[in-house]
């Protein structure tokens with residue numbers, strides 16, 4: 001892994017229109033084979049299921065086109081040409097913004113009728129010139145697309161949002177015309193000024209919460225915000241399972257001790273090994289208990305110490321469903337996910353010794369289970385959350 | 395007076411076999427016991443690996459005595475009898 005390369009952290013946050021069980025805004029992100037990241041934010045006409053289907057269709061189509069084609073402008077034309085159109089109103093069924101971020105930091109963005117995105121460098125918001133592409137053949141009224149190119153440097157951020165953000169609070173005395181792009185931008189600039197290290201997750205959540213506040217806590221539309229941060233990659237080491245040969249216990253523990261970044265230990269036996277080797281106390285913290293996940297433990301200097309297999313399973317489930325975003329669940333698994341989301345490169349060090357702690361004649365299977373869960377976690381981290389990972393068995 | 399130390403195993407085996415419920419022990423303690431005990435969690439106590447048919451997880455230690463197949467009721471009656 002090239003340590004000096006740029007890393008792009010992508011995250012989003014979303015609240016459905018009040019009373020709706022699904023969102024009409026759809027966010028998708030994928031990494032292509034050449035390492036480019038493609039994100040799409042689509043806003044389907046109306047709200048609820050119908051809007052969701054339309055936006056999903058558009059987002060999926062757009063991301064596939066942009067992933068596979070070299071010329072993003074050409075794909076924009078095709079998308080507009082192919083998009084379903086509302087026959088009465090002659091407007092596209094979905095607005096969208098597609099961004100392709102190449103590994104060297106070059107970014108191409110096409111924007112169709114979504115609020116303009118914000119480009120934030122370390123010195124504040126910057127205007128980016130756009131090129132207007134007309135698509136004459138299209139039957140829709142608004143038959144052009146904005147096309148932007150820019151280059152991301154370390155410390156830069158891109159913020160995209162649906163009109164649920166800019167129109168939040170519309171009709172209220174303080175914001176009769178809605179929050180507006182200008183004020184939204186000011187708010188974001190301020191956030192970054194007060195917290196220069198703010199990550200994509202926290203920033204997108206803050207924007208959505210603020211928009212919701214403008215709507216007086218009852219969203220009038222789906223509110224979605226997507227953030228891309230270009231930053232020095234943050235590193236996390238997750239260690240689980242005792243090493244195959246007890247002689248390696250020391251090595252494993254030292255790797256944890258010497259790692260520069262966040263550290264998580266998953267597993268009772270593993271944490272006891274570390275505590276023994278490094279002569280540090282481990283204490284189970286039963287002050288907060290959850291029904292399904294064993295309590296975490298505390299080892300000074302380690303960010304999180306959890307039980308093993310049950311917690312890992314829950315982490316895998318939550319990453320797969322994405323349900324940790326809008327849920328009140330609070331336990332060792334959600335804490336681990338919060339740490340994962342806040343990091344960019346995640347190293348897994350997985351021990352392969354049969355764990356005597358769960359004596360079961362069929363125990364060799366336990367290793368299989370652990371491996372499979374880790375594989376599932378890694379798959380989701382890479383593909384859904386665009387993290388980089390490295391797996392090593394010990 | 396020295397407090398009675400109750401150590402609840404929070405290792406995987408004990409946890410799935412009923413240990414989860416034991417962590418709420420403090421909420422169920424009768425008033426006269428509340429101030430007499432100290433409840434702590436522990437990693438695997440190491441007893442699950444040699445568990446015999448009549449000695450099953452979840453394990454709890456009351457000072458140095460081991461209670462197997464522990465339930466909240468069992469622990470409470472055990473300490474009340476001491």
Ligand code: FES
Pocket residue numbers: 357403404405406407408409437438439440441442443451452453
């Ligand atoms: S898990 Fe409780 S004794 Fe092993």
